Every structure is written in C-alpha cells, then in structure tokens.
C-alpha cells in the first residue's frame with residue numbers, strides 16, 4: 087500500500103505575506119479511490135483559490151516581474167481559460183491593474199472570475215490566430231498602448247519554470263520518493279515540462295528514474311511535433327488540452343512519451359471519477375487520469391502521480407449536461 091504524505095506542508099519558493107496569495111499551492115494529494123493499493127495518486131490543483139494550477143504560474147511570474155521592475159503598474163494577458171482568473175486574482179492582491187483579452191466564445195464562468203477580481207475584460211472576435219483581431223494579437227497591442235507587463239504564457243519561460251521550482255518539488259516531497267511515473271495534460275506544456283524536469287532531476291540524484299508521460303488531444307499537434315508526424319487541424323472540446331503547434335514552453339527533453347486521448351474518453355473518464363468515486367475533475371484531468379489508469383494497467387508496480395489541472399465544477403453545464411435527472 088502506497089501512503090504518500092498527502093498533507094505535507096511545503097514551503098513555496100515564491101514568498102508572499104498576503105493571506106489570499108498564501109492559499110496558492112500546497113494542494114492535496116489523494117489516492118484515486120478506484121485503485122485500492124494507492125498506486126495512482128491525484129494532485130488536486132483544483133484546490134488553488136481560482137481552481138487551477140495557473141494560480142501558481144500567475145503568482146510566480148508576477149512576483150518576479152514586480153521584483154525585477156518596481157514600476158510595473160498594469161498587467162495584460164490573453165486567455166480564454168484558467169490563466170485569466172489566476173492573473174486577475176494575483177494582480178488584484180499585488181495592487182496591479184489588470185486587462186484580459188479573450189475570444190467572445192469564452193465561458194461565462196471564466197469571465198466571472200476575471201470580473202470578480204476587478205479585471206477589465208476585452209472580448210475579441212473568435213477569429214483565426216493569424217488575424218489581427220485575434221485575442222493574442224489584441225493583448226500585444228494593449229500591452230504596448232498601456233505600457234503594461236504582458237505575461238504571455240505561450241512563450242514566457244517563467245511558465246514552465248514556476249512548475250520546476252514549485253509544483254515539481256511539492257509533488258516529489260509529497261510522494262515521499264516513491265514516484266515512478268508522472269502524467270500531465272499538456273496545453274502550453276508549462277505544467278508538464280517544469281514538473282517533469284524537476285522530478286527527473288530529483289530521481290536522478292536519488293539514483294532512480296521517473297518516466298514522464300504527457301497527454302494531448304487526438305486532433306492536436308503536440309504529440310505530432312514530439313514524434314515528427316505531420317500536423318492535423320487542431321480541434322478539441324477539452325479545455326486546456328492540446329495546441330496547434332510546438333511552443334517554446336514545451337520542454338520536450340524532459341518528456342519521455344506523449345499519449346493522445348479522444349475528447350469523448352476524457353469526458354467519460356471525468357464523469358466516471360465523479361459518479362463512481364466522488365472525485366470532481368475537469369475534462370483535461372479526465373484525459374490525464376485515463377492515461378494514468380492505462381499506465382497502471384500496463385505496469386501494476388508503477389507509482390503514478392497524475393496532476394488534476396482543475397475541478398469538474400467549472401464544467402457542470404458541459405460535463406454533466408446530458409445526464410438525466412429522473
């Protein structure tokens with residue numbers, strides 16, 4: 087029976103005395119109830135204040151930006167997902183003005199987080215990324231106009247670095263040196279890359295190894311870039327999962343393998359985790375959990391850490407929309 091230290095207190099490398107920002111990190115590690123011997127451990131990043139691991143990225147990047155340049159007054163980011171709420175919260179607590187651009191298709195739930203913390207939301211047309219009105223281009227223009235700090239999670243090496251300095255060491259400490267496999271969903275690749283780099287280094291120091299397994303959508307090009315396969319049109323209903331191309335925030339040298347998961351499988355796994363085991367997870371976490379369970383089946387002695395990027399409560403209207411009431 088694997089019994090990691092689920093409640094270990096881990097000292098964040100990003101020091102803050104703000105009582106709200108101190109809620110970020112130290113997320114619980116729980117054994118997946120479907121695997122009796124505790125060999126699939128879920129790290130619940132949904133326990134962060136805005137419900138995802140992006141709180142860590144926003145805090146790490148913005149604390150460093152402010153420390154490097156005391157004149158930072160405004161922050162801009164482009165995000166239709168969890169990063170937006172995270173940046174809105176951290177900017178609020180650091181006393182920075184915050185402008186967020188997103189496509190007009192962004193869910194009301196995500197926009198709710200942005201508005202709740204006082205960010206200014208700029209809704210852009212849902213156009214191709216090469217179009218000048220695309221929300222990422224709009225963010226660049228806005229940052230210039232406002233003389234603001236642009237986070238740019240798609241290129242900022244701070245994104246994976248925060249996970250290498252924080253999420254990775256925290257997981258490694260909680261797993262008490264027993265981790266043999268890491269499984270993470272990939273979008274920008276920041277979470278996977280940073281966490282993977284750290285746990286590989288820590289394992290090597292201990293004379294062991296950890297196998298790192300990234301998770302991509304089927305109609306996506308992270309795995310295709312990794313394996314040198316031709317690109318396909320990018321389209322997935324799983325928020326946060328997959329990308330159209332390789333980004334510089336994807337540190338492929340720290341990744342051993344990338345598996346693809348069908349959208350329907352990701353949704354089914356997330357529903358099953360809630361219905362059968364009371365674990366409310368988002369669809370990208372469903373995809374990662376599916377791969378973790380595959381790895382467990384292939385190697386029952388593996389001790390797997392799987393990162394739950396966010397919780398299912400953000401997706402009640404899509405994940406559980408078709409389950410009947412009666």
Ligand SMILES: Cc1ncc(COP(=O)(O)O)c(C=O)c1O
Nearest residue numbers: 272273274275276277326370395
């Ligand atoms: C729900 C969810 N899952 C997975 C990811 C992918 O994380 P990363 O961008 O660090 O690869 C994201 C990123 O936004 C996300 O919001």
